[in-house]
Amino acid sequence: MPECLAFRVPTRHPADVSGLDALIASGAVAPEEIVAVFGKTEGNGCVNDFTRPLAVMALEASLSARLGLSPAEVGARVALVMSGGTEGGLSPHLLILARRETPGAEGRAEGKAEESKALAVGTAFTDDFLPEEIGRMAQVRATASAVERAMAAAGIADIADVHFVQVKCPLLTSARIQEAAGRGHEVATHDTYASMGLSRGASALGIGLALAEIAESALDDAVIGTRTDLYSGRASASAGIELMRNEVIVLGNAPGWRGPLRIAHRVMRDGIDLSAIQGALSDLGFPVAGQLAPDQAERVVALLAKAEPSGDGLIRGRRHIMNDDSDINATRHARALVGGVAAAAIGRTDLFVSGGAEHQGPDGGGPVAVIGRIQA
């Protein structure tokens, strides 16, 4: 009977793997058990954020030695999802997810069905995309299919049991655009920065399709990046240059898993939607009158949220300046804001708030999930 382990370790800089090393050295987790690593790194989270590849290089080097694999093989086996940007008070850290197989079912919670579920994780990958497929229906459909396989890997049969789906997806580069043109194919956009948003958006729509949040009939190439009313409330996508496929990580509560961890989620309707965070906390049994007390905050293993500036330049009717600031990128403002709101709720700052929420929640809002340790 499997157990999904989750560990949060601080980092002193993007290449710092000492927390992971200590975790392994202590026996808390075995390298072979690690399924995914989420990381918040202190770059700008935009095009020239080199803290992400630096963290990946350091993680691959560390795991490579322990697993007897090449760095590339580590990357193929473990999903390494680095999210740049710790604006405001956010604290750089790693979230390490592992799957431990335990022989018996003795730890399984007895009782009602819901209570017998525990945190579950599953991963799946699409095939490599052609450049002309990125940001289009081909990517939507392949992602939806991968979500279904990842659910199966996690042993989740009911889509209501899925609470967060993280996707790492590719982007277009000039070279990729030219390669497609050489074969007579036109890509979705020639703006490489814009391709990140289209790729995230198509991935999110694929998640929404798999989770029946969006009807397939509503989808075509033209809605990607434009129809902000079409969204998944459980999707989180980040684009990176280092891959050509989508890597999907499904997190949910599933029967057949053991352990004290559970996940819940809500959709933040805007960047200051404290009640959404408190709703997710409440689902996990946390008291939500004001900020969590320190002992309760310790029981929160992870908060995962998406942030973006609203397109109309307003939050509840009041002007924000994110979209007009040519000194600080809009997504940086958005992460700082949501990070502040989330820290107000949780009372700690090592939270996984990432930017770029196309089709991930409503315009200006986004999904938020909390993984917590259930009290005995």
Add this chain to the structure above:
Amino acid sequence: MPECLAFRVPTRHPADVSGLDALIASGAVAPEEIVAVFGKTEGNGCVNDFTRPLAVMALEASLSARLGLSPAEVGARVALVMSGGTEGGLSPHLLILARRETPGAEGRAEGKAEESKALAVGTAFTDDFLPEEIGRMAQVRATASAVERAMAAAGIADIADVHFVQVKCPLLTSARIQEAAGRGHEVATHDTYASMGLSRGASALGIGLALAEIAESALDDAVIGTRTDLYSGRASASAGIELMRNEVIVLGNAPGWRGPLRIAHRVMRDGIDLSAIQGALSDLGFPVAGQLAPDQAERVVALLAKAEPSGDGLIRGRRHIMNDDSDINATRHARALVGGVAAAAIGRTDLFVSGGAEHQGPDGGGPVAVIGRIQA
């Protein structure tokens, strides 16, 4: 019997005075009644923030025509305190404070002494400082004296009735440093940016001295900017190039004032101290289980808070990156964070969060005050 009026109006850009104009046109306030204008403008809040002088120039031009005064005379009469920086989701706006004299006392609340107090405002100014006095005990003592005069102007006799003291203070420039040297005097620092912090710090210590938060025996030139344990919990200081004196605005609840507005304050111990904000709200009779409901948020006329990065690079033991970020100034991160926490509590984003909190609250924290409308 006086009443302190407070109006919050949005701005579309730093020179936008249409909200003020509309307020006057509607008869809600007369130009002669205006005592002070606080403004959040969308600059960087640092050395080269020209949104502050732009807003001041626009406000002076608008009031100058209405009052029949020159722009300089407007500036001498009305305290114009512009604070740059609306990071995260903060919304640019003006807070207009006015003193209205009403003939009778018919509106006065009856009953217990505490209930009969209402929001009061008073201003006072020091003489111009010599450059060598800035950031030193001369500024501390003159500020303390001005606070006492501003309290008298507000009719506040009890220091416990003071809840927020805003000071606008000068800074050193190369020309001022040289002028002092020409007279054989050495200034507190040759670093003009650092002089802003010393001037704010000396001003805050002066406030703390006047409010008996700090013993005079603990103060000398050497502690200014260094002894972070010495602070006022009600001080807010901002430095500007456009003046050589300190301008002091005292806000409190005083007997002898009428109207529905009250002020309360707390000290945030760090940037995510939601409970301090909720404490101030609670003092004003707001329910504080989670975010204020929209009708309650409407009753909040102003939230005034100071933000700064903690010097040790930590928030509750977890690393923040504000002090190491060479792309975004640390105070910009701090405002974004506190703005997010405050918006989580209040449910709106037009909040007066300003940066640079030397001797204004503990290291990494700062005072927070709320002005609210009491329900009948």
Add this chain to the structure above:
Amino acid sequence: MPECLAFRVPTRHPADVSGLDALIASGAVAPEEIVAVFGKTEGNGCVNDFTRPLAVMALEASLSARLGLSPAEVGARVALVMSGGTEGGLSPHLLILARRETPGAEGRAEGKAEESKALAVGTAFTDDFLPEEIGRMAQVRATASAVERAMAAAGIADIADVHFVQVKCPLLTSARIQEAAGRGHEVATHDTYASMGLSRGASALGIGLALAEIAESALDDAVIGTRTDLYSGRASASAGIELMRNEVIVLGNAPGWRGPLRIAHRVMRDGIDLSAIQGALSDLGFPVAGQLAPDQAERVVALLAKAEPSGDGLIRGRRHIMNDDSDINATRHARALVGGVAAAAIGRTDLFVSGGAEHQGPDGGGPVAVIGRIQA
């Protein structure tokens, strides 16, 4: 017989008009003679650059008092072209252009036709544009027509005598877009930032059309912003929110003008094209072996250049990072670069280098003009 006067004065901050005041006080120029003021201000030159309106407000206030006009009337009479961004070593300054009428022709240079020409200035304005005309052929054609009128005002009959055409043009805002939609018209773009480029581009194409650099048959709405091979080598356009018409300033050498000033221009083919600058200097009789000597540099009254990052990310085959930098806007890098190259040639840093060169010179390059004082 008219003379075009040109004065360069430094500014200590964006609202500093003391240099202009001193010029007028000294009798060097009369307020009524001033035709245009170009200014380099120290903002970011992008969307939220408020140093431009601050400088305009200060200039209008200063000239308003002297001319007995309202600030708005000053703006309607004198072309105030503020360009934000003094990256690298560029020095904030104003360039004041005036037209002085002198009774006789006694100062006129005798001799050959070319030698008898002197610096000439003329201005003209289009009507206000409808939002749906911005960035489209209507703006192209109206600009071309205004260029012809400005040439006539300057007494320039030969298009070869035009060396620099500065246009100040409008941009789209959300309100303007909606106003057009209310009348059933679709604008060229819904992206307000992109509208700045389209407006600059349409204006530049209009200049190229008037100067016969571009054939009318090559122009339609679709080429604006896309066909980088279509450009004027003498156009400089900057977009601003404060107007709805195009304001055109033509600079050339014309017969019938007197005085010691002349203008020359070249097209920089990329950002490091020193030879273009040296070519313009050479046309004016400057020695160009290396940097100008200080006495020669004094004779340069103005250098006017446009800068932009090349679209392919390369300068002479070597990668630049301007387009991938999410911390510093690409146009800021471009101004810093061209400012350095121009300062290398001239030996001074108070140069008018502005960004955003759509259809103003080839991709990655731009026009450069020099106004110099001819030696007797």
Add this chain to the structure above:
Amino acid sequence: MPECLAFRVPTRHPADVSGLDALIASGAVAPEEIVAVFGKTEGNGCVNDFTRPLAVMALEASLSARLGLSPAEVGARVALVMSGGTEGGLSPHLLILARRETPGAEGRAEGKAEESKALAVGTAFTDDFLPEEIGRMAQVRATASAVERAMAAAGIADIADVHFVQVKCPLLTSARIQEAAGRGHEVATHDTYASMGLSRGASALGIGLALAEIAESALDDAVIGTRTDLYSGRASASAGIELMRNEVIVLGNAPGWRGPLRIAHRVMRDGIDLSAIQGALSDLGFPVAGQLAPDQAERVVALLAKAEPSGDGLIRGRRHIMNDDSDINATRHARALVGGVAAAAIGRTDLFVSGGAEHQGPDGGGPVAVIGRIQA
């Protein structure tokens, strides 16, 4: 008889070692011959520039495999000097320096002594410093001694033959400051950013001492960072967190070396001192009327320059805004400016311009060296 090889290869991103790999694969250089790698990476060049460790990690990984050494052993053997910041038009690249031993002297240039010299390189290291030695005379003296050893390694006896000395030096961190305090020692500064400048400054003074540019009697702890009139015209220092010793690379022209490469240097007296660059080019036999022609530019293997903002805020009497810009760090402006001036001279942008020139040239200026290929 040794030959100093120098190769310049472009990088597509900070971790790109494909150019180095291709160089080795082609046989142009053997891994064992590589003595030093200088790199310009596209970070901000400030505290949180993680492109430097990313490049170092990639270079160490590449060379580690080829040399059969651990990454740490590679770092101990090859000096890896990464300089962040390619502002303006600067192009990210690597400069690979190698020492090749060749059996005979057949290639040696005959003739006069000066002509028989060729580019020479030598390296040396100090012992690790204690934290309290950084930025103080202990670092000055140890650096001077290491320069002498590096000269000996390069076979340079005459200090006039030294043209550029690059030092990589340590900085203080909070942990190091506390470690010193624990032993009862106070460090030079508690400001970790300031410690970078003090470490660079002490290193530069050490170079100046070794090269007899500065008298030992003029030096003590108090002058470090303050006496800007004391400087070396051949020093270039950069501080990094990854070492506790100084690593010294001496470049000069020495008898006993063969090959077509030579080095020359000058001191730029300010950021726009084109004549200094042209002087160095002239020493190497390049024609200097304007920009180098493409075939001449090809013969320039490297330009190495230091850039910094002048402390008085002026360049030749005109104001620059580098020191007052809270959005872009002053050293970023300075690199952009000097990069533009150098590109104007050379006609290419892959130039090694680095920032932070304390005691490296006069205030606002800095050394510049050129390595060129002599024509047969």
